[in-house]
Amino acid sequence: MFKAVVSLVSLGFFFAATTSVAASHSSFKRDNASYCPYPPYSTRSLFARQANSDLDFSGSQWIWTNEVNTNTGVAPVGARAFRKTFGPPEGKTPSTLTIAFAVDDSATLFVNGEDIASQTGWTTSGTYCVTLKPCMNVIAFNASTIGGPAALLVTGEVTYTDGTTSRIVSDQSWRTSGASIPNGFEQPSFDDSSWPLAIGEGAYPMAEFAGYGQVTIAGNNPVSINSANWIWTNELPSPGGAVPAAARAFRRTVTLPAGHTSASAQALITTDNQYSLYINGRFVGSGTTFQTAQRFSIDNIQGPSVVIAVYGVNGDGPSPNPAGLLASLQITSNDPSSCLNCSSVVDVITDTTWKAFNSVPSGFEQPGFDDTAWPAAVTEGTDGASPWGTVTVPSAVSASGTPLPGAPAGN
The missing domain is CATH 2.60.120.260 (Galactose-binding domain-like)
Structure with missing residues (x-):
């Protein structure tokens, strides 16, 4: 399931505030920092969310490009780009974005053109917090597959300056590139209006053609050796x-x-x-x-x-x-x-x-x-594999001791 080629995926998000403010075309306006044009895409991927709740993938769909074979789920080998632009409801100013993603096989996340993080594989995800611009923002991924099924899964939470939040999920409203990925696709100024929409491969945790399951999100649980x-x-x-x-x-x-x-x-x-x-x-x-x-x-x-x-x-x-x-x-x-x-x-x-x-x-x-x-x-x-069996994990912090004989002294 894990593959080594890196491709490009850009994502943009729309969102509705926890106060249930509707995000309509008329809700986007010019502010002192930047101009918010009318939202270019559907707001289907935006959901109200309670503040301080753990990030999760419920409601997200596994997505990829329209090149996926609908009979086998196999996608062409190589890199693809996905984009989704998001702006705030009226009266709201974005502050931060917390985002997690899983991918078959690898991807690099960009926010407003900045390289944020890279991941390989779909079983675990980091939790990444990024400062947003006051108005329109763009999230982009450099994602790739080396053969077989391919999919991208995303969940995000936008926090506004007033403390309210809204949630973003991956779905069929996202835009995707073909095999040719243009330079600068991850930048906010890039025009993706001619790109086709992503296709859905199934709601989390399962996908129609692949054995995807639960994804562990870092930060939701303490450190564990269960998956090591x-x-x-x-x-x-x-x-x-x-x-x-x-x-x-x-x-x-x-x-x-x-x-x-x-x-x-x-x-x-x-x-x-x-x-x-x-x-x-x-x-x-x-x-x-x-x-x-x-x-x-x-x-x-x-x-x-x-x-x-x-x-x-x-x-x-x-x-x-x-x-x-x-x-x-x-x-x-x-x-x-x-x-x-x-x-x-x-x-x-x-x-x-x-x-x-x-x-x-x-x-x-x-x-x-x-x-x-x-x-x-x-x-x-x-952990649990032969010949070692299950390892005992202490609850208390261990004493450091000293370096082994022959080991570096360290800084």
Whole structure:
């Protein structure tokens, strides 16, 4: 289901306020900041929403372009763009947008032309908070499929300056491009009036042609290892198979949303047999048994990127000698220059997006280290998989300890 090609998708939204103000053509007006033209599209995807409620995908549809085969659900390989423009009801001024999306196979989110976040796969979603312009705004995605079924799922919540909110869902009122994606499609000034409408593939959680199901949204629940995978290097002969008793290096880089340079994280991690964890080169903690995870709380993480690095050791032991790293982190970030309470949350689990190297290069834990030549990690199964069984997760924060012998000292 997961595919590697990146394509472009732009989305724009209309919305109705929680006070049930109708968004009609006459409700759009000129204000001191910018001009709001009449709404170009249907307001079908706008729903009133109670403030402070968790973001969810109820009412959203899985959508794609009109190229989807209606008999098989298969879409052409490649990138496509989706757009939807939104403006406020009369008397309302947009403040922030909180948005989550799932995609088969990958996508990059833009808001008013800014690159906000990229995701691969449909099972999990980050929660991204973006400051809006006073009047018209545009949301865009760079989405792609590498073959088979393809779909995009979106939910968003607009918060106005008076504290009221409204909700946006993906549906057939969105505009989509064909195989040729023009430059600047993500910009507010781009004219998409000639683009066809998206087609609906089914209401969340199911889609007609694919086995889509529930999507986990970061921030709605605390950090968990339930969806994380045991991973190791490409030396694995098979999941849970014997590998050399030696130290190995693992890395995962997370780019924070545009403007977000300050972050904190909650982490759950364990390794068969031992590990030391680093964030942006800083030593966080160590563990020496795989039966029980450690829980760490990391503050004062300076972006715009967060580099997660693990020194993992497969110790000597009776044959067979399996090895695995299991971890999940929940990263919360914000724009320190903004006076608005606008935080984004992403969940990072061990999977094939991690890099794994068959030795431990000097300085691998540092943000400036180049891991582009490293191969992807290999997955061995989720929590509960053999030979490890279910890992015990502590409720309290673990003691950091010291770096393992041979591990970097850290910053």
